[in-house]
Amino acid sequence: MVFVMRDFVLMYSDEFKLHNDPRGFHVENARRLDIALSSCFKENVITRSDLYEPRIRSRDLVEEVHDPNYVKYVELLSREGLNFLDQDTYVNKYTFQVALLAVGACIEGIELLLKKKTKRVFALVRPPGHHCGKAGRALSALTQGFCIFNNIAIASYKALRQGVERIVIIDIDVHHGNGTQEIFWNESRILHIDFHQYGIYPGTGDITDLGGKDAEGTKINIALPPYSxxxxxxxxxxxxxxxxxxxxxxxxxxxxxxxxxxxxxxxxLMRLTTRGYEILASKIVNIAKEYSSGKILAVLEGGYEEGLSVALPKFISILKKSRMVKYEIQQLRPRKEVKELVTSLKRILQNYWTF
Ligand SMILES: [Zn+2]
Incomplete structure (x- = not known):
């Protein structure tokens, strides 16, 4: 495929829809991608020329991040047809190949960024990944929360291997990225900042989780109360x-x-609006402009209904256009419990960072 340099790429393959729950009632289903993609087209956020069909399936790289026995287990389970890794996480006969392609889309995204062929990539992939640890379930989670391979962790690993010395992973999914935290617990080159609702699945991501001995302070858990x-x-x-x-x-x-x-x-139970997602996207774009020559790879995790049809197109729109969103800082009204949380977290983190 001849690739013409462009600022924004949307990684997507129809193949991602083959991983699906044949019983038809699981929230993490193929319809999610139809909702996301059709909403982006309807809102004129993307055009056909933004789409990029991934081709890589790198089992080797997957096995460097995940336990090869776990990878083999997923392959065998997938071969058997409809099956379950746990009560939340199904596997069908396509899952193994589809999950490898989802990882591949993220790896190709990293390659395009590092070869300066594009600046910003959104990987519209399934199955999601951030709950998947080295060997499946991560930390104390009871399930692996719909995730098969940790797409973003493997993409980060690829970038580290390519010589990128410092990477930030910003996780704005409402659930804690326990798999990502587990995988990079001792890796100081990965700054993992995770916003999540405290107390819900997977039950991890306490503000006192800071990283292993040589990476202390590089794992930041912004464990927000419900209704934030x-x-x-x-x-x-x-x-x-x-x-x-x-x-x-x-x-x-x-x-x-x-x-x-x-x-x-x-x-x-969070209350982020489209405006909130736009401002977060804008802040991410801004950080990338300052430190990473604008390079961003965003990878789809959760979002099941209106988050996909309403918030995702707004987020992608800001990312694609690299647009700044203005707001009045004086009008910020955080709740008392969030101010207290931020104070406690800063007190813990001031051992590692200057505030
Ligand atoms: Zn989630």
């Missing part, structure tokens, strides 16, 4: 995320882009 608003997220971003990223100076910005923190989403 745009104001709460942006306040936490300004107070915690921005100063840390400025000190860390990432050479590459990766995003676990979950849209299940949107106000009307079914699996959690």
């Amino acid at each position: 608003t745009d104001h709460d997220y942006i306040y936490a971003w300004i107070e915690i995320v921005e100063p840390i990223i400025r000190e860390f100076k990432p050479r590459l910005v990766l995003v676990s882009a979950g849209f299940d923190a949107y106000i009307n989403e079914p699996l959690a």
Whole structure:
């Protein structure tokens, strides 16, 4: 395929829809991608020329991040047809190949960025990945939450191997990226900043989780209370995320882009609006412009209903156009409990970062 340099690429393959629940009632289903893609076209956010069909399936790289026995187990289970890794996570006869292609899309995204063939990539992939640890279930989670291979972790690993010395992973999915945290617990070159609703699945991501001995302070858990608003997220971003990223100076910005923190989403109780998602996207673009020559890879995680049809197109629109979204900082009204959380977190993190 002849690739013409362009600023934005949407990685997508219809093949991602082959991993599906034949019983037809699982929230993580092929329809999600139809909703996301058709909404982006309807809102004129993307055109056909933004699409890029991934081709890579790199089992080797997957086996460097995940236990090869786990990879083999998924392959065998997938070969048997409809099956379950656990009560949340199904596998059908296509899953193994589709999951390899989802990882491949993220790896190709990294390659395009590092070869300067594009600046910003959104990988519209399934199955999702951030709950998947080295050998499946991560930390103390009871299930692996619909995830097969950890797409963003493998993409990060690829970039590290290519010589990128500092990478930030910003996880805005409403659930904690426990798989990503587990995989990079001892890796100081990966700054993992995770916004999530405290106390829901997978039950991990406490503010006192900071990273292993040689990587302490590089794992940041912004464990927000339920009903957190745009104001709460942006306040936490300004107070915690921005100063840390400025000190860390990432050479590459990766995003676990979950849209299940949107106000009307079914699996959690957060209140991010489209405006909130736009401002977060704008802040991510801004950080990338300053430190990583604008390079961003965002990877789809969760988001099941309106998060995909309403918030995702807005997020992608900002990413594609590299647009700044203005807001009045004086009008930020974080809730009392969020201010207290931010104060506690800063107190813990000041051993590692300057505020
Ligand atoms: Zn989620």
